[in-house]
Amino acid sequence: MGQVEVPTVGFAYAEEKTTPSPTIPSNLPRVLLQAADRYPLHDLSFANPTARDLSYRSRTFSAFNQDVRKLAYAISQWAKPQGSIIVVYLTEHEDNMAAIWTCLLAGLVPCLQPALSAQQVHQHGHVAHIQRLFSPVTWLTNDFGAEQLSSIDGLEIRLFSELSALAESARVPADWVVHDAQPDDEAILYLTSGSTGFCKAVVHTHRTILAACYAKGRSYGLTSKSNVLNWVGFDHVAGSLEMHMAPLLFGASQLHVHASAILSDPICFLRLVDEKSIHLAFAPNFLLAKLTHDLEKDSDMCGRFDLSSIKRINSGGEAVVTKTAQAFTMVLKKLARDPSRVSFVLCPGFGMTETCAGCIYDRVDVPRHRSVHEFLGLGRPIDSCEMRIVDPDDGITVCHDGESGELQVRGPMLFTRYYNNPDATSSSFVDGGWFRTGDIGIIEDGELRLNGRIKDTLIVHGISYGIPELETHLQTVEGVAHSFLAAAPYRAPNQETESFLVFYSPSFDLYDAEASHKLLVTHRELGDISVKMITLAPRHIVPIPINEMEKSTLGKLSRSRLLALFNQGELTAHIAHAEKLLSAARQAAFAVPSTDSEKALATIYSRIFNVGSGEVSANDNLFELGGTSIDIIRLKHEAEAYFRLAEIPLIQILKHPVISDLARIVDSIRNRRNHEQEYDPIVPLQMTGKKTPIFFVHPAIGEVLVFVNLAKYFHNERPFYALRARGFEPGQPVFNSMGEMVACYVAAIKRTQPAGPYAIAGYSSGGIVAFEITRSLEALGDEVKFIGLVNIPPHIADHMREVDWTSGMLKLPHYLGLISKDDAHQLAPTLRLMPREKQLKAVWKLSPPERLAELRLTPAKLNHWVSIVSSFIEVCKGYHPSGTVSAIDVFYAIPPTGSRADWLNSELKPWSAFSRHAPTYTEVPGQHYTLMDSDHVPQFQKIFRGCLEVRGL
CATH class of the missing domain: 3.40.50.1820 (Alpha/Beta hydrolase fold, catalytic domain)
Structure with missing residues (x-):
């Protein structure tokens, strides 16, 4: 079997040198054949998290190898020229995995397409760009994808289901391939996020992918006895290369589960680790924070999970907050059956699509780690990868140890080019084969820390958003001077995820008589647009007079310069003046609570939103202040207690969220003028x-x-x-x-x-x-x-035939977070044998007291609510x-x-x-x-x- 030479220069962990190394084939199809030959009974498993018993579908390496070769034979009947690009647009891990190998075995080049935008104009623009970039190109998708694409003319669309049906009758040897690829042939294309415009296609060859997989496997300590858990989609390099192909090269078994299952139910993550004896998993900072937040108060789960198998959790996509990592390990200790047997090793890493995902890692034993920095460091490169910090202005002058500059990397896992984009390719490299990552970092004693970014992206909870697109929409706000706005990534101390700042020049005079009102309106609209586009409001909005907003000779604003001025305190005067104007605008609209009811409600509002009671206006609206469903329930409870009222109908609070309006409703109830109102x-x-x-x-x-x-x-x-x-x-x-x-x-x-x-x-x-x-x-x-x-x-009605009052009794508590889905399933047979009163008591006993208190529920209110649910179910039955x-x-x-x-x-x-x-x-x-x-x-x-x-x- 042909082999590829993999260089071994750069940094490496001592433990890597003792890890048994696999034979490295000359191309990716031979990786699959090697895995099937050496470990025929090892598993590729796919979890169905919606099933109550967490069911799995498994395929052995041997069976999978045979199946995808039959698919490759079927796709060869399309008679596509060798090296033709197939855009793979599928949703399930199993289908994506099969499609990638099908293309590789058939001498075709898969391009992994992430989910298309729901906005048709963006969707059509992207597809048109792909057609221009790859022309000609074939789309391999499912029924859902075909329906999305059906409104676009001129596409060649093939269904994966039809390909699978065609493959069923195929008979091919276990080592059959259409074409035995050379190491430097194009293997897989990955699409960048497109954050700076339309996406680029990153070209990886068999050589680059094999070099990355070998080095990763050595770094991770993978062996044929390892079990790997992956929830990242296959359109991402971490999902398809880091958590599938690298483990396959080392013969490791794998479990793949849809991302939404992990993100919606953190218990699922731990159950999978427990039930499948997972050794390696992936959890970015936002997931660590979510797991910690969702599980730290769950006393019912203490000591429930065997977590002794987990040896390493990789983390990437955004910086790992040190306090978050520490809190996460404390939660694991609490939930582990035997904390003394758990390895609390977290491995924050750096990587990009262009580097086959992670190429620099630190191995942090969190309980023993004593960091003076807010974020965990990123450590050293994996085998054969090198890194350096250079002056970002010239891109070549190497910085001294401890100096900040642009991070550059090189090594055999680097992509070869951007497809059909020579300008972008050449601008990404400097002499010596160094790749410009666009990130700002520091290397101290051979270990990397990142502290900023050059590129035009913003990462919120692991999702990349394009800053130029955001800026384009923000520029439409009436109070912004045209072309004088810039947004820049920013992370405040102790902030869990990256945020951003907005710098702009107002189109009005900041010292004009109407400036305060105009500024308030402008800032509100800038915030609204930001939340709608990237789910996050700016950390700060900084108005700068237009005569002080410097542009380059090319007419561009420098984000890095503006950010530096902000960090150095040079914009303090502008920020202070803006705050003064905004405060004046708020005061102008401020109505001092005058009646006793208004004053009492203002005090309750101030407690809910943690502000001074003197800062709450009679015109303040519960929803505009950011009130949640829990805040509404709290307001109802506290107002009833203060005014000594048996009931303030929830509907009245929902319909009258402004303090002055709600005060009139309260007065009306207290004076018994609030007789039954028309529904x-x-x-x-x-x-x-x-x-x-x-x-x-x-x-x-x-x-x-x-x-x-x-x-x-x-x-x-x-x-x-x-x-x-x-x-x-x-x-x-x-x-x-x-x-x-x-x-x-x-x-x-x-x-x-x-x-x-x-x-x-x-x-x-x-x-x-x-x-x-x-x-x-x-x-x-x-x-x-x-x-x-x-x-x-x-x-x-088909789903409602067997539904009864008991079903309503279980549906509502589950919806309200009082009982779990498993509790509901287990309770159903027993509850149906009980009278209604005992059913209520059984559910009430299972419900967490703190949640009942949060919802301000009583047994009588829950009983009445269940009756409403049951009546709706009866209506739906017919x-x-x-x-x-x-x-x-x-x-x-x-x-x-x-x-x-x-x-x-x-x-x-x-x-x-x-x-x-x-x-x-x-x-x-x-x-x-x-x-x-x-x-x-x-x-x-x-x-x-x-x-x-x-x-x-």
């Missing part, structure tokens, strides 16, 4: 903006608090109305039929917005109500331009959709049960029969019950708002 389902969660309002129907729980976080993202864009079920207030009857509910909701929508076009949406079971509302509005002659159905199939609407946008997440693919194809695709135009099916992060929570709503809102824009709203 109105409309709850205005956000009232600003001139675009078409959105009406969102409640899920089965009937309440609308689930939409509070989502509504904030529409601030100053469009009103956001939620529809709340009937029956929550004393004396209100529940709905007895779908027709009664829909007629009530349509009338309320027409009172709120008399004429279309309308935008209607529904979450979970609320989706079928949204569908029926749309039918009714269209029957009245109104135009509905958008109907968004979130994770709900049309034939819901529901069968009919007729059609103009067009439907379906959003799908991990389903309550079963696989995502089955959920999409078998349950959701039937909506096509009820839409006069082809529906869209868009994947959103999270699980059915978590997609609206604070972890997932930032991404959900971007996708959702993008679909509204596509519909012309």
Whole structure:
């Protein structure tokens, strides 16, 4: 078998030298053959995290090798020339893995395509760029991908399912290949994030990938007895190379799971480590922080997991905060069955698509680590990789030890070029083969620390966003002088993730009489746009007079210079003047609470938002201050206690979030003037903006608090109305039929917005109500331009036949976070044998007291709420959709049960029969019950708002 020579220069760990080394084949197809020959029974496993028992599908190396060679034979029938590019656009790890090897064995070059933008204009622009870059090119995708691409003319689209069907009858030897590749042949193309415009395609050869995999495996201590856990997508080099091909080279077994499962349920991460005896895993800083936050208060999990197998957790994508790493290890100690047997080794690393992912690592034994720095260091390069720090201005003058400068790396794992982009390639390298990473760092005693970036990207919770694109949108704000705005990455001390600063020159005089009001409006809009685009507001917004904003000879603002001025305190005067103006603007709009009720509510608001009571205005709005669903419940409880009222209806707080308005409601209740009011389902969660309002129907729980976080993202864009079920207030009857509910909701929508076009949406079971509302509005002659159905199939009655009061008793507590999904499954058979009162007691006993207190629940309130849920379930039991609407946008997440693919194809695709135009099916992060929570709503809102824009709203 041919071999590739792998240089061994640079730094290396002592432990690497004792790790048995595999034979290094001359190309990637021979890696697969070697693994199948030497370790035929080792596993490639794929987890189904939606199953209650965490089921797995496994394929041995031998079986996988045979299967992909049959697929390679099938794809060879396409008669594509050797080296043709195939854009692989698939969602599941197993399909992506098979497609990559299929192309490699057939002499084709796979290009891994990440998820396309939900915004059609961006999607079409990207696809057009890919077509120009690779022309000609073939897309290999699934039904979902084909549907996304169907509106674009001129594409050659092939389905992976059809290729698989064609391969079933193939008979090929276990070592069959179409073409025996040479080491320097193109192997795999990876697309960069496109943060500075359209993406670049990074070319990796068989030689570069093999060199990287060999060096990584040695660094990680991989052997044929290792078990590796991966959740990173295969379109990322870390997923396909670092966590698949490198382990395969060393014969290590692998477990692959969808990222959303790990991110939505941190317990899943630990269960997988426990059940599959994982040795190597990956967790970036944001996941370490999330795991710590979600698990540190979970006393029920103490000592539950065998974590003795884990030897190393790699971390990359963003800097690892030292305190976060330390807190994470404390949580692991608490949850481990035997903490003394757990290796608390965290390995922060640096890598890029151009370096085949991680190429520099530190091996940190966190409990023993005593760092004086806020972030963990990055250590030394892996075998055959070198690094240096140079003067960023000339790119060649090497800095002394401890001096800051640009990080450059070189080694055999470096990419060869950017496809069809010689200018970008040449500008990325300097003499001697050194690659310019664009990051600022320091090397001390041979170890690397990063402290900034040159490139135009911002990383928020591990996701890269393009600064130029953000700047383009921020430039549209009326108070910004044209071309005088720059955004720069910034990380404040003790900040968990990277943030950013905005520097700009106002288009108005900062010393004008109207300056304070204009500045307040400008800063609010800059913040709104930032949150909508990258889910984060600027850490600081710094207005600088235009005569002091220097540009280069090319007419550009220097982000690095502005950032340096900020860090050195040179902009303090501008910041202080802006704060003075903003404070004056706030004071001008400030209304001192005057009545006793206003003063009392202002005090409660101040406690909730941790500000001085004198800083709260009678005009302050709970939602505009950032109030969450939990804040609303806290306000209700504290106000009831202060005013000695048995009940302040939640709907009154939702409809009157401004202190002065809520004070009048409270006074009315205290004076017994608040007799039963006519039921109105409309709850205005956000009232600003001139675009078409959105009406969102409640899920089965009937309440609308689930939409509070989502509504904030529409601030100053469009009103956001939620529809709340009937029956929550004393004396209100529940709905007895779908027709009664829909007629009530349509009338309320027409009172709120008399004429279309309308935008209607529904979450979970609320989706079928949204569908029926749309039918009714269209029957009245109104135009509905958008109907968004979130994770709900049309034939819901099929799922409701066996649902009873007990199901409602379990559904609501699970939705509220009182019991887990496993608890619900295990309780169901026992509860059905109990009377209603005992069912309630059993669930109440399992519920965490702190969560019950947070929700201000009592057994009576929970019982009443379950009755509302059960009534809604009864209404849905008899529901069968009919007729059609103009067009439907379906959003799908991990389903309550079963696989995502089955959920999409078998349950959701039937909506096509009820839409006069082809529906869209868009994947959103999270699980059915978590997609609206604070972890997932930032991404959900971007996708959702993008679909509204596509519909012309």
